[in-house]
Amino acid sequence: MKLDDLGQGALAVIAGITGGRGVLARMASLGLYAGKKIRVVQTAPFKGPILVEDVATGARTMIGRKIAAHVEIRNEEPR
Amino acid sequence: MSRSATKSPGDELVIALAGQPNCGKSTLFNAVAGFKVNTGNFSGTTVAYTETRVFFEGRTVKLIDLPGTYSISAHDIAEKVARDYLLSGSVDVIINVLDSSTLARSLELTIQLMEMDVPMVIALNMFDEAQKKGIAIDAAKLASLTGVEACPLVAAQGSGVHELFRAAFKVSREAYRYRKPVYDKDVEECIARIASRYPQSLGELARVNERFVIIRLLEMDPEFEALAQEADPAFLQFVRENRRFLAEVHAWPETGVFASHRHAMVMDLFEDVAVVKSRAKLSFGEAVDSFIINPAGGLIAFAALIFLMFSTSFWLGDLLSGLLEGPLDLVGRQLPGLLSGNVLILAAGLWDGVTAGLGIVLPFLVPLLTLMSLLEDTGLLPRIAFMMDGLLHRFGLHGKSVVPLILGYGCNVPAIMAARNLEYERDRIITLLVVPFISCSARTVIIMALAGKYLGAGYATLIYLGNIAVALAMSFLLSRFNVETSPGIIMDVPPLRRPYAGIVLRKVWAMTYEFLAFAWPVIAISSIVLAVMAHAGVDAYVNAALSPVTAFVLDLPENLGITLFLGIFRKELTLIMLESALGTANVASVLSPVQLLVLVVFTVLYIPCIATISTLWKEGGWKVAAASVALNTAVALVVAGTIAHVL
Ligand SMILES: Nc1nc2c(ncn2[C@@H]2O[C@H](COP(=O)(O)OP(=O)(O)O)[C@@H](O)[C@H]2O)c(=O)[nH]1
Numbered sequence: 001m002k003l004d005d006l007g008q009g010a011l012a013v014i015a016g017i018t019g020g021r022g023v024l025a026r027m028a029s030l031g032l033y034a035g036k037k038i039r040v041v042q043t044a045p046f047k048g049p050i051l052v053e054d055v056a057t058g059a060r061t062m063i064g065r066k067i068a069a070h071v072e073i074r075n076e077e078p079r
Numbered sequence: 080m081s082r083s084a085t086k087s088p089g090d091e092l093v094i095a096l097a098g099q100p101n102c103g104k105s106t107l108f109n110a111v112a113g114f115k116v117n118t119g120n121f122s123g124t125t126v127a128y129t130e131t132r133v134f135f136e137g138r139t140v141k142l143i144d145l146p147g148t149y150s151i152s153a154h155d156i157a158e159k160v161a162r163d164y165l166l167s168g169s170v171d172v173i174i175n176v177l178d179s180s181t182l183a184r185s186l187e188l189t190i191q192l193m194e195m196d197v198p199m200v201i202a203l204n205m206f207d208e209a210q211k212k213g214i215a216i217d218a219a220k221l222a223s224l225t226g227v228e229a230c231p232l233v234a235a236q237g238s239g240v241h242e243l244f245r246a247a248f249k250v251s252r253e254a255y256r257y258r259k260p261v262y263d264k265d266v267e268e269c270i271a272r273i274a275s276r277y278p279q280s281l282g283e284l285a286r287v288n289e290r291f292v293i294i295r296l297l298e299m300d301p302e303f304e305a306l307a308q309e310a311d312p313a314f315l316q317f318v319r320e321n322r323r324f325l326a327e328v329h330a331w332p333e334t335g336v337f338a339s340h341r342h343a344m345v346m347d348l349f350e351d352v353a354v355v356k357s358r359a360k361l362s363f364g365e366a367v368d369s370f371i372i373n374p375a376g377g378l379i380a381f382a383a384l385i386f387l388m389f390s391t392s393f394w395l396g397d398l399l400s401g402l403l404e405g406p407l408d409l410v411g412r413q414l415p416g417l418l419s420g421n422v423l424i425l426a427a428g429l430w431d432g433v434t435a436g437l438g439i440v441l442p443f444l445v446p447l448l449t450l451m452s453l454l455e456d457t458g459l460l461p462r463i464a465f466m467m468d469g470l471l472h473r474f475g476l477h478g479k480s481v482v483p484l485i486l487g488y489g490c491n492v493p494a495i496m497a498a499r500n501l502e503y504e505r506d507r508i509i510t511l512l513v514v515p516f517i518s519c520s521a522r523t524v525i526i527m528a529l530a531g532k533y534l535g536a537g538y539a540t541l542i543y544l545g546n547i548a549v550a551l552a553m554s555f556l557l558s559r560f561n562v563e564t565s566p567g568i569i570m571d572v573p574p575l576r577r578p579y580a581g582i583v584l585r586k587v588w589a590m591t592y593e594f595l596a597f598a599w600p601v602i603a604i605s606s607i608v609l610a611v612m613a614h615a616g617v618d619a620y621v622n623a624a625l626s627p628v629t630a631f632v633l634d635l636p637e638n639l640g641i642t643l644f645l646g647i648f649r650k651e652l653t654l655i656m657l658e659s660a661l662g663t664a665n666v667a668s669v670l671s672p673v674q675l676l677v678l679v680v681f682t683v684l685y686i687p688c689i690a691t692i693s694t695l696w697k698e699g700g701w702k703v704a705a706a707s708v709a710l711n712t713a714v715a716l717v718v719a720g721t722i723a724h725v726l
Contacts, residue, residue, distance in 0.1 A: 016332050024334065026569050029149040029158060031184055034335030035342070045374045048469025049478070049568050056346055057183035062465050064477075064567030 003040075003050060003063065003071035010040045011055070012073040023070050030061050038073075091132075091139045093169055094247055097161060098176035099188055100147030101573045103204040106582065107176060107234040108144040111135055111244070136244050143170075149184075149571075151191045152300060165195055166287055172247045173199040179209035179216055179231075180574060183349040190260045190341055190348075193227065194291045198250045201229040202243050207236075208576065211364075213356035221352040226258030235579045259290060265328055266340050269321050270294070276317055281310035297322050298337045364575035368462075377466040384454075384463065385485065391446040392489035392520040399442035407434045428610025432603030435649055436595070440602075440690050443490040443520060445591060451486060451497050452586045456578040460500070461570055468568055474551045475558020477568055480510045484550075487517035491691040492598070495698050496590055509557045511699045515687035515707050516550040516714070518543065521650040522683045528654055530679045533667045538676065546683055549714065594694070601693040605648055632716055633677050634723040636661070636669065647686050677723045685715035 006012060014036045017024050027033065037055040044051070049062040063071070096104045112131040130143045145164055146157035165173060175192050177185035182203075192199060203209075203218055218229040228246045232239035261267065273293050284306045285292045295303040296318045307315040326333040361369065370376040411430050418426050454460045460482060468478030476484075479501050487494035494514045501507040518526065523543070531539035612621075618641045622629075625640035642660045646653035661669045670678065686708050687695070696704040 016334075028335075028338060029152060030569060030571060031149055031187060031342075033338045034332045035339040042372050042465075044465050044469055045377075046469030046473070048467075048472075049465055049570075051372065051465060051572060054184065056342075057181060059181050059184040060572040062461070062468075062478075062568060062570050062572055064468065064569065066567040067569055 001073055001075070002069050003052070003073050004065050004068035006040045006050075006073065008040055008043055010075075011037065012040075012075055013037050014071060015074045016072045018070045018072060023067055027063075027067075027071070031057070031059060032061060032063075032071075091141055092248065092251060093141045093143070093171045094174055094244075095143040095145055095165060095170045095172075096174050096176055097145050097165065097188070097192060098147060098202075098204075099149050099178065099185055100571060102147065102176045102178040102185065103234045104144055104147060104176045107174075107202065107204065107232070107240065108142060109582075109585070110234055110237050110240050111140075112142060136241060136248065138248060140244075148188070150188060151195075152295075152298060165192070165197060168286075170197055172251045173197050174202050174243065174247055175199055175227075176202045176204050176232075176234075178205050178573075179203045180205050180212050180214065182209065182214065182216060182353055183345060186345045186348055187341060189225070189227075190345060193225065193258075193260055194294055196259075196288045196291065199227050200243065200246045200250055201225070201227050202232045202234075202239075203229055204232045204234050206231040206239070207233045208574070211362055212574075215354045215356065217352050217354075221348075224348060224351060225260075235582060260341075260344060262340050262344060265325060266297075266337075269297070269325055273297075273318055273321055276314055278311040278314050281307055281314065284310050293318070294337065297325070299334060364577070368575050371459075371462055372465070374466070377462070380459075381463065381466060384459075388447070388450065388485055388489055391450055392443050393523075395446045396443040396489070396520060399446070400438055403438040403442065407438050424610050424614045425607055428607035429603055431610065432606030433599075435606065436599040436602050436690070440490070440492060440594070440598075441591070444492055444594060445587060447486055447489045447493040448496070448587045448590050449583065451482065451493060452583045453578050454482060455500075456576070456583055456586075458573045458575045461572045462575075464568070464570065465572065474554045475561075476509060476513075476554050477506060479568070479570075480506060480513075483510050483514055484517065487514045487519060488523075489520055491515055491517065491519050491687060492594060492694045493590070495691065495694045496593075498698065505561055508699065508703060509554055509561065511695060511703055512557055512707055512710060513550055513554045515691055515695070515711055516546070516553050516684065518546045518683050519650075521688070525650060525654050525682055526679055529657075529666070529675060533675050534672055542676075542679055542683065545680070549684065549718065553710075553714070593697070594690075597697045598690050598693040602648075602689055605689050609645070609648060628716070632720040632723070633681060635674055635678060639678070643682070643685070646682055646688070648689050650682065650688050653682050673723065673726045676726070677719045680722060681715050681719035683715075684718060685712050687711055 001012075003012075003014075014032060014034050016034050017027055017032075031054060032038070032052070038052045039055050041051040041053050041060060043049075044062075047065055049064045050068050051060060051062050053060050096108060098104045108129070108131075112133050130141060133140050133142055143164065145161040148158040148161045151158060151162045151165070164170065173192055173195075175189050177189065179185070189201060201221065203216060203221075206216070209216060216231075218231055221229040228250060230239055230243045230246050232243055234240070262270070270290065270293050273296075274289060277289050277293070281292065282289060285303065292303055292307075296307060296315070299322070304315060307318065322333055322336065326336045329336060329339070331339050371380040411427070411434065414427055414430060415423060454463070463481050464478030466478075467481040471477055471480055480498075482500070483494045483497040485494075486497050491514055494517070495511060498507050498510045498514070501510055526539050526542050530542050621644050622637050622640035625644065626637045629635045629640045629643065630637050638660050639657070642653050642656040645656050657666060658664050663669055666675070686692075692704050692708060695707050
């Protein structure tokens, strides 16, 4: 599943980021890389970006949809 | 490993500020250095580094404000600039500025900086914000766990600055006790294995401590991988095997394995030094945030912003401009009594230029720049960008262009300045070229005074909406011409913060000063030229020269040539001079409704005013300014000419 398939409020773990080194690098430099647990705070109107929150740190980042389609996620396993 | 300071207290000390975007680095820099850097609650305010020499606490300090970076992986230019500087060996002390209200994330960079083995102190900035969010940070414990002195700081109020610098001076004088961050057993064993095979040639090439290089290699850092390849390909192969092994043990992808380890370490550290009190109630900022981040709330906030923008320019701008007009006029009227002949002509022209800058542009510029600074400092800007990004994408722009576009309706000058926030050249140029199409308050007045008065409110509205359509169409077309596609938005959304009056005012002053120093002289000189031309009676020549445009393309009376020409200096002049050029106060008796329509449409679209052109020149270079003039004129001729000949 990809990040842009997620609805508002969904919890997930980043499984991997496909696409070029550029996308990977920009995500990583904002603290988003494989293994990070994230929450979708809000999706913007008009197919706009997705606002994700790093669950551990509370830091928020908006990610355009084109880029979100490169982010492979897995659903948070119930504990 | 340790390094002893070689500098005596009399020597200049090189201190670099390093931190993540929006941690308040520029605010700290300015608190020490006076206002030199543009601060803002928006990623990417500091792209290159700024340095200054200050005398502080009895020492000469060379202070460097490095670009904000989330890590030192050298993924982008900012990270590379920061890392190269820190590794250059010229830095005596790093002040790592942290945003305490997002401590966990901030610490990720801290750990990486510590690995560089350069003397360092931690500045726990935004300590006030952290307290408000219920995060209690034990600075002493952080210092004892990391071996790096940690000082609470509220840069925006200047509190803690002296203590911080005293700590920085101390760490430089005494031997710096480097305590390396320790990873879990697997990682440390892996590092040890690699270290045992570390080739001397790589040490000579990299000229950085071994452990740092190994960690960079485990993080797949392309720059260090290239060095390792050059030094010893077999060694690089060995590192890669170890990296793969680490990834397999933890079932993590190779690309993120090290980052994940560091993250785990950071979270442990965070839990040791910070206590987060759970609060029953959201803080005011968080409550506002959760409201405006919703589409409905965002729309309301957006509407409020537009309303604010229009009332600042039409109400406040008009008010200020009216207040200034009287006294400025009074001075202007004294001139004929004081001077005579050619001197008077030049002086009157100069005075016209001065008043145009002072009485017409400033009353709009200053309030709108204040509004923009408030949007930046509170952190509302990324939220507006978030909401509008999707819509603007359809027109080839993206979310960050929204503020320049909105400000453009007030005055194009601050709007062009606001385009600095766009980090991609492509997006910035498109925005710079689109803004001059936007009907600023001066042009809106013309629409209302001519179309509204003689053609009716319906036509005025139609022209206004038509203008928006033209601006959007332009951005659509310009983005089609540009082969590069916008990579899409990835942007940090910092928490909402209260703005500080002092900081906002200093920022407004810095930008106003830039206008005064660059655009104002251009306006003054062109006014002098204009005065000389008027005196020499070139009206007739201008009319004749422009007659192909006025009479043929636009189908307007030839003597309007000079009024259109004057509009380049300030758009209001077209309106003011219209009656005298036509020789009657009743414009409708001379011009047909179609001619009026053509005149208004042309005035709104053609060449941006001189203040806009000179600001474009300053922000984008003369090519952008020239392209803008050409583009606006061409579009104005096509649109107005079509109306003239079809209707
Ligand atoms: N509450 C609070 N706000 C601060 C503090 N320091 C800076 N700010 C604000 O944080 C925002 C970002 O600061 P800036 O210096 O531009 O960050 P930079 O990107 O790291 O240079 C600005 O709006 C500052 O007014 C602080 O200690 N407390």
